[in-house]
Amino acid sequence: MAIAVPQTTELDISQTIDWLKQKYPDAVHDDTRQGFGGVVVDKSMLVEVAQAIRDDLGFDYLSSATAVDYLGISDHMEMVYHAYRTTGGPALVFKAQTDREKAEIPSLVDVWLGADFQEREAYDLYGIQFSGHPNLKRILLWDGFNGYPMRKDWQEAYFEQEHKPFDSRWPGGWVHRAEEKNVYGKNVRYPDDIDLARLSDTSEATLYSGLGLGVDVQELESDGLQTDRLVVNLGPHHPSTHGVFRMIVSLNGETIETLEPVMGYLHRNHEKIGERNSFLHNIPFTDRLDYLSSMGNNFGYVLAVEQLLAQGARYQPPTYRAEVIRVLMAELTRIVNHLWSLGFLLNDLGAFFTPMLYANNEREKILDFFEATAGSRLMCNYMRFGGVFADLPERIHSVANLVNDKVRDYNTMEYLAQMITERLPRFLEEYGRLLVGNEILRERTINVGVLPHDLAIALSTCGPLLRGSGVAYDVRRADPYSIYPELDFDIPVGVNGDIYDRFMVRFQEIHESLRILKQLLPRLEQTKGEEVVTKVGHTPRVPVGEAYGRVENPKGELGFYVVSEGDEKGPQNPWRYHVRAPSFINLTALGPMCRGYKVADVVTVLGSIDIVLGETDR
Amino acid sequence: MSQLDLSELQSTEFPVPDELQGNLAITSISKLYNWSRRSSMWPLLFGLACCAIEMIGTAASRFDLSRFGMEVMRGSPRQSDLMIISGTVTKKMVVPIVRLYNQMPEPKYVMAMGACASGGGPFKEGYNVVSGIDKYLPVDVYVPGCPPTPQALLYGLIALQKKIDGQSLANMDDVPWYGVGPAEPTPIPVLGPDIIDPRQMDLIRRQAQMAVQGKQFAVGELPALPEKKAEPKKVEAKATAAPEVAADMDPVKAERMKKREEALARKRAREAAAEKGE
Numbered sequence: 001m002a003i004a005v006p007q008t009t010e011l012d013i014s015q016t017i018d019w020l021k022q023k024y025p026d027a028v029h030d031d032t033r034q035g036f037g038g039v040v041v042d043k044s045m046l047v048e049v050a051q052a053i054r055d056d057l058g059f060d061y062l063s064s065a066t067a068v069d070y071l072g073i074s075d076h077m078e079m080v081y082h083a084y085r086t087t088g089g090p091a092l093v094f095k096a097q098t099d100r101e102k103a104e105i106p107s108l109v110d111v112w113l114g115a116d117f118q119e120r121e122a123y124d125l126y127g128i129q130f131s132g133h134p135n136l137k138r139i140l141l142w143d144g145f146n147g148y149p150m151r152k153d154w155q156e157a158y159f160e161q162e163h164k165p166f167d168s169r170w171p172g173g174w175v176h177r178a179e180e181k182n183v184y185g186k187n188v189r190y191p192d193d194i195d196l197a198r199l200s201d202t203s204e205a206t207l208y209s210g211l212g213l214g215v216d217v218q219e220l221e222s223d224g225l226q227t228d229r230l231v232v233n234l235g236p237h238h239p240s241t242h243g244v245f246r247m248i249v250s251l252n253g254e255t256i257e258t259l260e261p262v263m264g265y266l267h268r269n270h271e272k273i274g275e276r277n278s279f280l281h282n283i284p285f286t287d288r289l290d291y292l293s294s295m296g297n298n299f300g301y302v303l304a305v306e307q308l309l310a311q312g313a314r315y316q317p318p319t320y321r322a323e324v325i326r327v328l329m330a331e332l333t334r335i336v337n338h339l340w341s342l343g344f345l346l347n348d349l350g351a352f353f354t355p356m357l358y359a360n361n362e363r364e365k366i367l368d369f370f371e372a373t374a375g376s377r378l379m380c381n382y383m384r385f386g387g388v389f390a391d392l393p394e395r396i397h398s399v400a401n402l403v404n405d406k407v408r409d410y411n412t413m414e415y416l417a418q419m420i421t422e423r424l425p426r427f428l429e430e431y432g433r434l435l436v437g438n439e440i441l442r443e444r445t446i447n448v449g450v451l452p453h454d455l456a457i458a459l460s461t462c463g464p465l466l467r468g469s470g471v472a473y474d475v476r477r478a479d480p481y482s483i484y485p486e487l488d489f490d491i492p493v494g495v496n497g498d499i500y501d502r503f504m505v506r507f508q509e510i511h512e513s514l515r516i517l518k519q520l521l522p523r524l525e526q527t528k529g530e531e532v533v534t535k536v537g538h539t540p541r542v543p544v545g546e547a548y549g550r551v552e553n554p555k556g557e558l559g560f561y562v563v564s565e566g567d568e569k570g571p572q573n574p575w576r577y578h579v580r581a582p583s584f585i586n587l588t589a590l591g592p593m594c595r596g597y598k599v600a601d602v603v604t605v606l607g608s609i610d611i612v613l614g615e616t617d618r
Numbered sequence: 619m620s621q622l623d624l625s626e627l628q629s630t631e632f633p634v635p636d637e638l639q640g641n642l643a644i645t646s647i648s649k650l651y652n653w654s655r656r657s658s659m660w661p662l663l664f665g666l667a668c669c670a671i672e673m674i675g676t677a678a679s680r681f682d683l684s685r686f687g688m689e690v691m692r693g694s695p696r697q698s699d700l701m702i703i704s705g706t707v708t709k710k711m712v713v714p715i716v717r718l719y720n721q722m723p724e725p726k727y728v729m730a731m732g733a734c735a736s737g738g739g740p741f742k743e744g745y746n747v748v749s750g751i752d753k754y755l756p757v758d759v760y761v762p763g764c765p766p767t768p769q770a771l772l773y774g775l776i777a778l779q780k781k782i783d784g785q786s787l788a789n790m791d792d793v794p795w796y797g798v799g800p801a802e803p804t805p806i807p808v809l810g811p812d813i814i815d816p817r818q819m820d821l822i823r824r825q826a827q828m829a830v831q832g833k834q835f836a837v838g839e840l841p842a843l844p845e846k847k848a849e850p851k852k853v854e855a856k857a858t859a860a861p862e863v864a865a866d867m868d869p870v871k872a873e874r875m876k877k878r879e880e881a882l883a884r885k886r887a888r889e890a891a892a893e894k895g896e
């Protein structure tokens with residue numbers, strides 16, 4: 001065996017698959033369905049194969065793990081995993097199948113810690129039992145919820161029809177409120193055998209008992225000091241949890257022993273609704289995932305669907321101008337998001353509102369541009385398959401926001417150029433001068449909430465959190481899309497993986513975004529007049545297949561896993577529509593990062609992850 | 619904005635003696651009370667979803683809520699007068715929301731900000747979504763939009779101020795909290811197999827009994843829907859291929875029926891074309 005074979009960690013995807021099939025001839029098979037890729041792994045060998053994928057083949061980063069229910073097609077359920085190398089390159093997709101009735105798949109938490117929350121989500125919504133999972137319980141819904149809602153045969157209370165548009169609305173033309181159809185006048189449905197006598201809310205009790213904390217106060221002996229172990233609940237209504245997020249912390253004195261995130265308070269069933277919607281319908285819904293960076297979300301989704309469309313006959317890729325505009329929007333969104341998150345991080349540190357108000361001033365200026373272009377400040381709904389919804393307007397003209405009773409009116413390109421080359425750099429310079437060396441900021445953040453780089457990778461963290469820990473992994477470079485390959489920019493990374501590093505990574509990223517934006521300005525001038533959307537735009541015909549589109553969103557790697565089962569004439573709805581949400585998966589690291597620090601650091605650590613609940617809970 | 623207008627105060631039915639003019643103002647308690655209340659509405663610092671971002675935007679630099687005496691956003695329900703439901707209310711979250719509402723001291727107001735809080739919005743049919751907070755709490759002002767712009771939210775807040783201006787301490791229907799003792803707390807929903815509103819316990823029990831007897835459950839007991847009335851029409855139209863318009867039908871409705879029939883015909887034609895393989 002001493003022949004010079006290429007390092008297994010450098011094999012490309014097809015070689016990797018061959019290697020796997022050779023090593024596990026009985027357990028690994030090609031996924032031969034039309035439009036699908038990767039391998040199907042026999043579930044009894046899953047853990048072993050996964051170990052090999054991680055250790056021998058070097059796929060150290062599990063990006064996404066999600067379930068699909070193929071009821072009516074092949075009547076089984078499937079877990080789909082996307083693993084990457086942190087050195088870059090495309091994904092290795094592998095799948096494990098199980099039958100629906102007794103759905104069970106071995107857990108991969110021992111291989112990739114980052115599978116933890118994602119498997120819990122699959123258990124919660126699909127009812128797949130993950131054997132070997134250390135903490136398998138509902139994550140988004142409450143304990144005691146009736147059924148597994150993402151299964152294809154589960155119907156919600158307001159169920160009307162499998163797919164939109166509903167016939168009653170179009171072409172039926174009838175308008176009714178769903179409440180009228182339900183005896184309770186509400187969005188509820190109870191099982192026939194509901195037992196009202198023994199009804200009690202057990203979700204809180206299970207929550208606490210799950211922590212192994214039956215008693216509220218216990219005496220602990222540590223360093224000769226007598227302290228109490230105390231369980232503290234933060235949220236879901238709490239000013240510093242950035243939304244309706246909840247944490248249960250057990251404290252030894254002031255020191256954190258365990259921290260358990262509790263989420264789902266904003267679980268609004270994005271994926272279920274997304275599977276009833278048509279492909280086009282979903283674009284405005286993606287806006288509402290990470291509602292601070294709606295343009296970025298649009299981008300990820302259209303990329304995923306475009307991958308599918310590209311298999312079809314009539315697809316035309318977006319024009320160059322459309323790509324330029326997309327990147328322009330994505331980078332402006334990054335600035336918007338980072339301004340917001342830096343402002344709020346300082347808020348969490350006690351610098352109440354002033355830094356945030358200053359940052360918000362600049363953010364509003366960018367939002368004005370969004371409003372003029374897309375029609376809305378926040379929920380832009382701007383990108384389309386094959387381009388963007390509209391070209392940049394000639395002038396930014398806003399009657400709604402009067403300044404000193406005057407309507408504001410600017411030339412768009414001048415406004416952009418002024419913002420990118422003067423306003424924002426000036427602001428950053430000032431912001432940096434006041435904050436970067438600030439004594440209090442440094443004291444509170446350096447060496448706090450440290451996440452070592454190997455743990456960061458294992459936990460599948462992404463975005464500034466991963467880069468703050470010194471891993472230079474950015475989808476724009478690792479697996480480039482759109483026109484990023486031709487743009488000149490750097491990936492800022494941290495060294496220690498503490499809160500300060502994350503702060504600095506975000507700060508530097510704004511600078512890098514500005515650098516990109518400066519390169520886009522001449523490109524915008526050159527491409528003036530080009531079409532911004534190709535024909536596919538409004539009537540997509542999506543061929544059968546699967547696709548995983550991912551972008552580097554401000555919060556991290558945002559991925560969309562889309563499965564289409566309709567052929568050219570069939571229903572134009574995604575069979576599976578899954579969002580790999582960076583905020584959700586980054587939270588896996590919250591517990592490990594907080595352990596051992598003081599209770600006052602929890603909100604700062606959380607602020608430094610930069611979550612948004614619309615995306616966490618979906 | 620919220621200046622107390624002295625000239626208005628003096629124009630009452632009680633004449634103020636000349637020597638006291640300018641030193642004395644007469645007004646009703648309601649007016650004074652409402653003026654002070656509406657000028658210092660403290661909202662609960664409480665964001666639910668995307669709309670919260672616009673709410674923060676409204677409070678922040680450009681739009682500045684403090685122009686209306688509302689800048690003091692309180693983290694504690696005990697100190698706040700106004701609850702802005704800024705976003706999608708989920709079944710899991712409505713429990714703490716009702717609890718928070720009960721903890722607010724009276725007088726208290728609720729504003730439903732955005733489509734979600736008003737009626738479910740884009741996520742209405744979601745299995746974990748409450749289609750409108752008014753299913754659980756009384757709402758004073760609805761602000762439409764998804765999300766409402768800060769301007770819209772400000773308009774809603776001004777509308778609430780107007781509403782308060784018009785309230786009378788003497789009218790118990792207007793302001794229940796000036797009656798005797800505190801009001802009954804709103805019953806807190808329970809998370810069972812689905813969310814359970816304690817006020818509907820009876821109904822749920824009756825439905826469960828019917829289910830045991832094998833009768834249709836929940837969705838069966840419906841008021842007649844326009845859709846149902848339309849069913850025979852649909853078949854009839856298919857057979858005769860020409861929409862029948864009853865002579866006594868109201869013309870607007872007839873027009874709508876006609877449009878609908880045309881649309882249906884178009885859809886059928888399209889489907890037929892698709893089936894043929896084109």
Ligand code: SF4
Pocket residue numbers: 288667668669670704705706731732733734735739740763764765766
């Ligand atoms: S109304 Fe729209 S913007 Fe507001 S919470 Fe609902 S989805 Fe979000």
